Amino acid sequence: MREEETPLNLRTSVTARYETAYRSATAQEEAALALGTVQEADAALLPLQDGLLGSLTVYIVPEASSLLPQGVSVYIGKHRSAVVRGPPAAGDVLTAVNAQVRHIAQTMSFTPDSIAAALSDRVPLDKLGLDTRRPFKSSLGYEITFSLLNPDPKSHDVRWDIEAAVRGYVQPFLDKLSFVANFTVDSQILYYAMLGVTPRFDKDSSSFLLSAHSLPHVINPVEARLGSSAASLFPVLNFLLYVPERAHSPLYIQDRDGALVKTNAFHSPRWGGIMVYNVKHPAADEAPLPLRVDVDMVQVMEVFLAQLRLLFGISRAPLPREFLVENPGNTGLAAWELDCLLWARTVENVATVSTTLTSLAELLDKIGNIVIKDDVASEVYRAVAAVQQALGELAAGRLGAAFQASKEAVTSSERAFFDPSLLHLLYFPDDQKFAIYIPLFLPMAVPLLLSLAKMLREAGRRGKEPAKAD
Template sequence: MSVIKKDTSNVSPKKKNIEEDASDANFRTLSILSYFIVLVLLGVPIWWYTTRVYRASLPLDEINSLQLKSKNSSDFGLPLSLDYDILISFIHPDPQTINIQANAREIDHYLQHFLKKISLVTDFIVKSQWLYLTELGAKPRKVMDHFALLENQLPHVITPLETKLWSHVSPRPSIHLVVYFPHCQAPLYIYNSQNQMTSTNTFISPRWGGIYLMNPDKNACKLGSFKADSLLIASTFQEILKELFKVGNLKEFTLNKIEEMLESSKRTLKSLAQLLSEINSIVISDKVADKIKLALESVGKAEKALAMGHGKEALDHAKLAFKNSEEAFGDPSLLALLYFPDDQKYAIYIPLFLPVMIPVIMSLIQIRKQLGSKNADKTKID
């Protein structure tokens, strides 16, 4: 069998070089195009997708349509919560002179009768502590056989006590109920703004709690031992709690708390929607989105039940709305990428992409010029 070979001996070297140059040019063009496809058409979308912040969908229009009431003075009492710590503190400044006995368990037992009435709205955990060698921090005025603590001095009493009361160890808001046993040689009484001695000898701070000054009697001071009346202390604390929570009629108290919870839930949801709309780098996880949607849904159900007069159902939905709105607003995942906004993302990645992209872009421009010159030459030949 004979093999016919193509005779290339007659092809000129110049023509060979032209063909090789054209082949190399095509190869370079394909290489540049492949780099462009990988870096720009594939790389940039992949980079954008993998570095984007995940944001679950939210019913922002429905949240923004919620109607809020104007704030009033009742909004500045105890912080709204579904559970509180009641911290009963017994303060004995002079344990060397007199032994004082106070039964915290009895006081708790007497208080439970009142706390159970409002436990449908909020829960309470009662704790107690003793503080010794602790003064009130305000200098009383001498009045005949006793000392007077004026009303304008009382705010200065709380600040020194705050550093010694163990309320900061709990995640729940604390209500402070303090019993202070003054020195035997210096009975202490509270005087009001009319310079008259108060009948209860108590002081109430709306966002903090109350202080009860319980003076040991003269006979106990002589004996060096004083047993505090648990029922008297509990009844005094009960009146303080009624004042703090503004408990008159139980039904009115429940309705007021439902309205407060709904109003707080709406404000929290609207604040959260505004925050998430303004800051795009905040992650919105499915968990947070579900809580926001459940809170919004519960607000609607509570308002509907309240309008129909179903107080128990309205309270349950209001508590659910308040709980989920607060948990969504305070979820740690919202802060995951708060300090990594888009401008910082560009500042980090542009130095990586730009040096690689400049040669590719310059090569594409050169290829475009070559193609344009070839088309012009072809037009001239035609």
């Protein structure tokens, strides 16, 4: 048993507990580890594991084993297992690989960075990096909108098979995340939609360039045309495919060092991503206008899927050269990455419930002679009980049950805070309205004003924080 404490501020810290058990491999596991490739072994080992969320199995193979490629000492698979090459000399094998096993556990579980991202509201601002502020906050639901921007329909007749692309790339990813939240996906095509930033013409390359410092100014003019967030009850993730107008083609994105971004895309924290899709124009008068453009959706969705991972806080820290991490494929999410996300979301949900109930208690404490309805009291009790259950399940290593309890706690706390009966306190007879209305309304308006201020800060932050080229 090993514990690691991560302090966030003077009053908040998170303790991670790692429990390790050792055993010999079974005959079936040895047969799987004797297969030709480590990818085949990873697939064969999957049905032999208990499959518990948050669990991890590390297999140690002899130093001379050909299972791992040359120069690779650690392999992390798509599921919840890893393979480690044993030491060259006989001796205490477990002691020899202890450092590698600890590195594997930190990579495939709850890291200090993910803790800081999950509880960013409680971390001092000077300790928050861009990676910490990038992911969306925990929510019971999300809306994903794919938008095709065609500013020059007279020159470009753009076709994209977004339905098939979503089925092939996005839906498998969302199916794995269905345990986390509910998702809705929609798409739209916007004509004559401009980025709002005039690109710079580069004579040497005969192309147009968008520099890194201009990227934050691209989003706000476009956002006004999207319209998806206006009526949404949940956070909206925007993914924009921009086909440059003929007069500004080809258009490329530069990073901070002036180099061209390979994906020709960038993303903005807690908002979404934009990809520039250039069209190869034939020589003048060789093709009638508008030119038909069939978008390569494989190229596009690979970029959007990578951005989607980052916006959910699914990223991988740099690893030593001798580490090999398997690509999750079209699903976009390894099983152990889902575990990391559930850990982060569970802790974040518990913190959210704590903040919500504390705000509710402070609000009601400021209002004298108030009668709390049984419905509100019941929701508060449910929220507290669910938080206690979530913490207990976490301590017992039952990650799935802990996350579900934390979601129930969030739901109950929000129902208590926004119960309609509290709004009824705003009605009084005409002869008492001026005497009581103002002092009661102001405390109840505080959470709404704070929410509005937060929305304004996040909107302004998109103009201040640099977008990150992918």
